[in-house]
Amino acid sequence: MSATDRDVATDLGTLRVRVAGTGPAMLLWPSLLMDHTLWDAQVAHFAPRYTTIAVDPPGHGASARLDRMFTFDECARCLLQILDAVGAERAHIVGNSWGAMIGATFSALYPERVLTSILMNGTASPARMRQRLEYSALLVLARMRGGFQPPLTRPALTAFLGPTSLATRPDVVEHTLRTVRANDVGSVAPAVRSVVVHRPDQRGLLAQIRTPTLVIGGREDATFPPAEVEDMARAIPAARLMFVEDAAHLVALEVPGRVNTLMDDFLRQHEPSR
Template identity: 35%
Template sequence: MTQDNTTVTEVSVSEAILEDTHLGHPMDTRTITRTIPTSVGNLAVHVTGSGPPTFLWHSLFVDSTTWAPLRSHLVAHRLLISIDGPGHGASTAVQRRFTLQECAAAAVAVLDVLDVTEPVDWVGNAWGGHVGLVAAAHSPDRCRTVITIGTPTQALTRRERARIVPMVWAYRLAGPVPPLTTAVMNVLLGKDLSRTHPQQFQAVSRTFRQSPQRGMHEAMQSVMLHREGLDPLLPRIGAPTLMIVPRADTMISLEQARAAAATMPHAAATTVDGAGHVTPLIADPGTLADVITEFWRDPGRTVITASADLP
């Protein structure tokens, strides 16, 4: 394994646009970025803050800049480790299909390189939630808690595949053309965010349009089309887990999340406002941060309370 590269960076343009400006404190703009070789390519890892370690893995189609609004609410008391997944952001593209297990192993390798031995609080958005659940199942000593945001645990249904396969092939042939980009953004952000948060919408859209086409296509096949259902793994996850569902997310319902959580030893599901996987991170990061930090303060109590709220 080659030696990783380390740089100190300022906030990117996308992060600055996504940043929530209504905060009582400025965002910490000093971030250490390291390029760490893994089995799924050289991954860009961004480290900021200090305190208990938190691992952030983003959704498919975007990159770690989507954490910027939420990060500002957490950085004062946390060591935040955010990663650009393979084929996304500043990470290299994998020229083959890869698995969630490989992604989870890469995350553990990153923690080893960073010399983070304390179990982390994992926060994963969609794809990142999948990786977190797999990591918690296979490396239980590395995860103190797991939070998923907009993360369906089942594989695609036939109906979903019938709708998504043409989109993947269209992307392979034509790249991020406007109709395809619009369809992807509607799933990630909903149809209203372009009106209510136009700058943030464009910043998220830009991360998709600027991704290397070959690497993004491989990622789309690997973690969307050919992703296996995670339900068999769930009973093995002992870490307290909170599944957060955006209310209008078209890919997962609160009922599905509650059913998945019921198969786990210490898990619950809850909901926040949002029309897509990424919307809660952009539209109302303060509320999302409150849900997350309350869970971290007392994971067991949060799980019991959320479970008691079942109808």
Template identity: 30%
Template sequence: MHGPDDAPVVVLLHPLVTHSALWLPQLPAWTTRFQVVCVDLPGHGHSPVLPDVTTLSQYAAEVRHVLDALGVDRAALVGLSLGGMVAQAFALAWPERTQALVLAHTSARTESTIRDLWSSRLQQAADEGMAAQVPAILGRWFPPDFAASAPMTLQWVAEQIASTPFDGYAAAIGAIQRLDHLDQLHGITAPTLVVAGERDAAASPALARLMSDRLPHATLTMLPGAGHIGNVQLPLAFTETVGAFLVQSLDSPASP
């Protein structure tokens, strides 16, 4: 954990085919106010592939194991894309341990047409390797004008994608294909911030609104011009918007 010993705990959950280093733009600011826990989900970063972890609930259980090992009873969870799906699963399974929730660039249900797209992407990765996935993933994640202006940043993200083990990618895709939390969101009572990107081609603003409408205590915020990885494309806006929500939610005695 990074940050003051007596500060509230915030857990950061990264997208597919990245790892906890993707949160580096946020750490200097957030660790002044919170104890930050950066988790590498199974099959990503330094976490090994776990063959028995195939559902979002099981990914969430791995996050719970991390908190148990750290002696953390309650925390706020900030999840982006896949991380947001895992954060939903955690909040549904352990509401008493969920102090606040940030669901960024994510969704709550995978429709059949999107499941088929994921199957095609997985087959391509099996045939051609993870490096072949990089151009298409970056194209979905970042608007062309940002990509053209930030080649070194995209290379940093590309290296995370290419270094993800295929088995970790496959397991996470399987979990994403089975995502179906939408009709359960009314059961999440923690204060929640839903973050959408105006130009997000992977998790549209419409999906963010759908989630926000189902969550009892949700606020929806839109990042102007942002694609799918808003914390990298618009680091200052993301850091301050999410940080302000966390301060308000975690400092308030009325937090559930």
């Protein structure tokens, strides 16, 4: 399936999106320090039936350099601007971590543009003090060392991947390392501060969501453990919650076949919404 790269002007700079396939729109936003390639397996699986729009988020991948912090509302507006640019009136919103938070925000603010939401490894809660301190220190060290190079790649790996992937999925480890190392620290730092250090409590906002929502978590996720994902799902009326037992923070990359099956089953249940 051929794909086309497009640059979309947004409130947070020009964002690179990769568009493939045909059918109802499916917009995919990845985690911090990841780019659109997190979704390669989902694009390959769904592009025959959906128009997949995989995003390099602000400051990441081939998108414009990020030089300021942002709000989640601004990120949600970026989703709106992407959908407008590609001519999609409504879309299935798929997000991982940062993408899950923004997907939930978008679903609450722009329900008329949402078919369904599939939110992976997300949270609706503000960051714990320990997490704020750890990520702030990681940014300082990365600036001092000129990037996310060893030994700083180890904290990123343990934040993203659990014991099963670290021990048995070398391709996933390599993909994660390669993508993390490719980041420009100065460009991703405002995103890390916005999404982690200054993350808002979204539970009140998420209670406004009325579109069908699937929340997926990884049992081995150390960044947003199951209890935190469960809390997010409880905040969204009638959300469906599913866990993958042997995956962590990047479930779509770690166990793509099982994630695709969960997505397929959910989308099939809401076929009339398409």
